[in-house]
Amino acid sequence: MTLCPGSTVRALEPCLTGFASIEISTSAPYTSRILFQQPRRHGAFGDGCRWRECCALVGSMSRSSSSKGSGGYLGYRPVLAAQDASSTQIEEGNPEQIWGTNAPVVSTTELVSLTLPKPLSITDLALPPRHGSDLRVAYQGVPGAYSEAAAAKAYPRCEAVPCEQFEAAFQAVELWLVDRAVLPIENSLGGSIHRNYDLLLRHRLHIVGEVQLAIHHCLLALPGVKKEELLRVVSHPQALAQCEQGLTKLGVAREAVDDTAGAAQFIAAHKLKDTGAVASARAAEIYGLEILVDGLQDDLDNVTRFLMLAREPIIPRTDRPFKTSIVFTLEEGPGVLFKALAVFALREINLTKIESRPQRKRPLRVVDDSNNGSAKYFDYLFYVDFEASMADLRAQNALGHLQVSLNKDDSNGFRVCHLPIAGDNCSIVVSCCGAFDVKIRSKVLFVH
Ligand SMILES: O=C(O)C(=O)C[C@]1(C(=O)O)C=C[C@@H](O)C=C1
Numbered sequence: 001m002t003l004c005p006g007s008t009v010r011a012l013e014p015c016l017t018g019f020a021s022i023e024i025s026t027s028a029p030y031t032s033r034i035l036f037q038q039p040r041r042h043g044a045f046g047d048g049c050r051w052r053e054c055c056a057l058v059g060s061m062s063r064s065s066s067s068k069g070s071g072g073y074l075g076y077r078p079v080l081a082a083q084d085a086s087s088t089q090i091e092e093g094n095p096e097q098i099w100g101t102n103a104p105v106v107s108t109t110e111l112v113s114l115t116l117p118k119p120l121s122i123t124d125l126a127l128p129p130r131h132g133s134d135l136r137v138a139y140q141g142v143p144g145a146y147s148e149a150a151a152a153k154a155y156p157r158c159e160a161v162p163c164e165q166f167e168a169a170f171q172a173v174e175l176w177l178v179d180r181a182v183l184p185i186e187n188s189l190g191g192s193i194h195r196n197y198d199l200l201l202r203h204r205l206h207i208v209g210e211v212q213l214a215i216h217h218c219l220l221a222l223p224g225v226k227k228e229e230l231l232r233v234v235s236h237p238q239a240l241a242q243c244e245q246g247l248t249k250l251g252v253a254r255e256a257v258d259d260t261a262g263a264a265q266f267i268a269a270h271k272l273k274d275t276g277a278v279a280s281a282r283a284a285e286i287y288g289l290e291i292l293v294d295g296l297q298d299d300l301d302n303v304t305r306f307l308m309l310a311r312e313p314i315i316p317r318t319d320r321p322f323k324t325s326i327v328f329t330l331e332e333g334p335g336v337l338f339k340a341l342a343v344f345a346l347r348e349i350n351l352t353k354i355e356s357r358p359q360r361k362r363p364l365r366v367v368d369d370s371n372n373g374s375a376k377y378f379d380y381l382f383y384v385d386f387e388a389s390m391a392d393l394r395a396q397n398a399l400g401h402l403q404v405s406l407n408k409d410d411s412n413g414f415r416v417c418h419l420p421i422a423g424d425n426c427s428i429v430v431s432c433c434g435a436f437d438v439k440i441r442s443k444v445l446f447v448h
Contacts (some may be wrong), residue, residue, distance in 0.1 A: 004114040010379070043108075055147060074410075096193040127299045135159070135180055136177075137151040137158040137180045137182040138151075138178040138180070139163065139169060139180075139182050140185070141162060142162050142265055144283030145261040146184075146260060147182060147259070150211055151180075151182040152306050154209065155180065155181050156172075161177075161178050165258070168296050170183075171203075183196050183307055183309065184196065184238070184305070185197070185305070185306065186304070187242060187304045188303045196307070198357060200307075206309065206310055206311070206314070207307050208309065209308035211308065212306070213303065214302065217295070218279060218280065218281050218296060219250075219275060219277075219292045219293035220278075220290065221273075222273055226292075227292050230274060231253065233252045233253070234255045234256075234267070234277055235260050240278060240380060242302055244298055245298045260277070260279035261279055261286070263277035264279040264286075264289055265287050277289070315391075316389040317389060318391045321387065323352065324395060325383065328429075329379065329382065341354075343402045344386055346398075347397060349387065349388050349394055349395065353383070353384070354383070355383040356381065356382050357380065401424045
């Protein structure tokens with residue numbers, strides 16, 4: 001039995017620059033890279049089923065080769081099996097056919113001293129492959145920002161990568177500079193972070209989870225400065241909004257900056273004695289500031305929900321709680337939103353969030369009315385989060401029903417929304433998100 005390791009490496013190289021899923025590519029054997037490369041070249045694995053079939057194929061081939069005792073192919077054989085899975089013509093035991101006759105050969109005895117990669121099995125693929133230990137995760141702000149803490153909560157032991165703006169965090173993932181982004185989407189006191197709703201539509205990332213973080217704001221100043229000496233307080237606009245009452249009592253001017261920790265850093269760098277910052281205790285420690293007020297937020301229950309974003313979607317399942325996010329637009333008319341949401345109510349599917357945002361490409365809609373002439377209406381995008389997995393028949397039926405409703409072309413019907421998402425013209429955008437259990441508020445059950 002012979003094997004050609006040099007050729008194997010060449011065969012793998014293009015895959016590394018391809019789009020192998022980050023979930024598997026760095027920690028799993030070579031086979032995983034091939035698995036994900038295959039769809040790009042042949043466009044054959046548009047859905048999870050084909051992807052799983054391919055994995056199953058790899059798993060079964062590796063088992064069959066070992067059971068025949070063909071030691072030389074163990075570990076290497078599945079690579080080629082997966083690479084050529086859609087046009088499998090490979091004959092077992094004939095390396096020339098696979099690599100060509102000029103390929104270097106290594107005998108079985110030489111192979112014994114080689115460290116062979118462990119073949120992927122179905123169990124490897126079914127489990128969340130990693131828990132953040134070797135991921136690079138983008139967040140907005142500088143060290144000490146709440147978003148940094150959220151990134152660490154979502155992906156423990158990850159390398160958190162600071163970004164100046166939300167947009168930069170989105171782009172960092174898209175450009176493969178990092179593996180994930182963790183970005184705030186709403187706060188229990190301050191409400192939605194609209195910018196991120198808008199950016200979700202403009203970028204090609206998928207929601208793959210969410211994490212909630214308790215936000216405990218402090219008023220920080222240079223060491224020795226008293227509260228009464230402060231003329232202004234700087235912070236992120238959300239943080240200022242969450243401390244509305246406390247800041248009003250202080251009677252200081254407020255100034256918005258990019259992030260809470262950045263505000264602390266600014267005061268320290270410029271030695272501003274008349275300026276305070278609303279930020280975390282960790283920011284005080286990092287930038288050498290003193291805590292004047294510990295717990296400045298209007299309510300102790302101050303929680304921010306962060307989305308975990310990735311280039312690849314997760315495969316929805318039914319064995320744990322899932323959340324799904326969709327976005328759509330509606331025709332003008334009485335009861336249209338009621339009818340759209342009824343598709344969920346009818347199936348006892350709980351909605352956790354509804355957000356409406358302007359359609360920035362077409363903010364106003366002109367509607368002709370035979371009695372009153374034409375009228376201009378604001379045009380909205382509706383974002384809905386609901387508690388069900390897309391693997392759940394109820395969710396599939398609900399979205400099917402919604403799709404039918406959206407396509408209805410009567411005066412009270414819905415309009416199909418053509419959104420420039422992921423380069424496609426999608427009528428409905430579905431993004432699955434492994435959800436936390438709402439009853440155990442801060443516990444993330446599904447992280448990846
Ligand atoms: O400025 C920070 O520290 C952030 O992480 C940003 C942010 C936000 O955008 O809402 C995150 C959590 C808090 O709600 C306040 C601010």
